[in-house]
């Protein structure tokens with residue numbers, strides 16, 4: 001006798017219904033074509049949603065954005081009837097854009113399971129399949145062998161830190177870059193180097209900062225290594241882990257070359273300090289699954305954390321790092337629909353997105369050249385430093401002042417383009433470009449950026 005759960009998964013009738021359902025929804029989404037202004041008949045209703053959001057949150061939304069649930073590729077429909085070109089994608093969650101038929105189907109398949117959320121005590125097969133897939137991908141090049149699921153990047157990071165600290169117990173300190181971002185829990189706020197995100201919180205003094213790569217400083221690599229060495233000298237046997245983003249994310253979308261990381265990583269290894277790559281933002285965006293592969297530093301990695309694109313948080317670790325029972329657990333490990341959609345994203349990413357000629361790096365080259373063209377022609381002096389890795393791209397507008405960037409982002413939004421800021425000094429405009437963007441959409445984005453920069457703020 002076939003198991004009920006297996007019949008649900010493989011029934012031809014259910015699969016046909018699922019396909020029909022997704023086709024029907026996809027047909028409805030065809031009206032989400034390209035950027036359009038708010039519809040007068042929906043404007044009032046749209047405003048109500050925005051006001052309501054402010055009321056229940058106790059503060060207004062960053063953008064006048066409440067989605068209707070309709071979307072198509074990089075375009076998203078809002079409750080006021082407008083359609084926006086979404087180049088921020090939930091801060092990097094919707095790598096495959098809005099309403100991707102394969103993801104809808106995978107998510108609905110997951111939603112047909114007996115439970116909404118899965119957990120570490122009573123997982124279903126989707127939990128196991130997802131972990132099998134991600135550990136298989138991680139293990140292709142690195143020594144990462146095991147994974148532990150959680151529901152966000154912050155929690156994946158908390159687990160990573162606990163694993164590292166237990167391994168090097170009782171060492172306490174964490175080496176981390178200036179301008180790092182690690183999440184919003186008490187400890188991750190401490191690890192994050194942004195005072196605005198921890199106003200009023202006590203300081204725990206457990207983080208030792210190292211300057212990130214500065215392409216303008218020829219001695220940058222040496223300086224960072226010296227600072228790291230000085231920390232180690234001052235706190236012998238008391239540093240558990242070096243936590244780093246392979247590219248500074250919230251800190252300003254600043255990439256660094258392999259040559260920058262190698263001496264730091266070699267030094268950590270020589271001192272028995274655990275190496276933890278926080279790839280919550282970089283995962284699946286740099287042209288390889290992991291940015292540590294792009295940088296060719298896979299052999300150094302003891303722990304790696306991902307979330308966003310994966311749809312769940314995952315702490316990946318080597319055999320040597322496997323923690324003692326009881327250290328990491330938690331009720332939730334992700335909604336079943338998130339696990340099945342995440343699994344489908346991982347499968348899709350193996351279909352032509354990776355590698356030097358893959359879609360991700362093709363998009364990177366086109367997007368960067370669009371920005372460089374503006375920088376060299378109509379927007380001379382108004383765009384600087386267009387750079388990034390893969391689908392993470394940023395530029396500095398004007399003098400990179402916060403007020404300028406805020407106004408520019410609002411202008412973009414009003415014209416139908418969603419982007420976001422990063423960095424402190426200068427503040428930059430960043431894009432988390434979806435992997436399904438087409439050339440014509442990059443042109444649409446370029447026209448809006450050009451128009452707004454020429455208009456000025």
Ligand SMILES: Cc1ncc(COP(=O)(O)O)c(C=O)c1O
Pocket residue numbers: 091152153154155157181182183184245249250278279280281307308
């Ligand atoms: C590098 C990095 N680490 C951790 C996090 C926190 O992830 P989450 O917001 O899912 O908790 C983020 C989120 O932006 C991030 O970019």
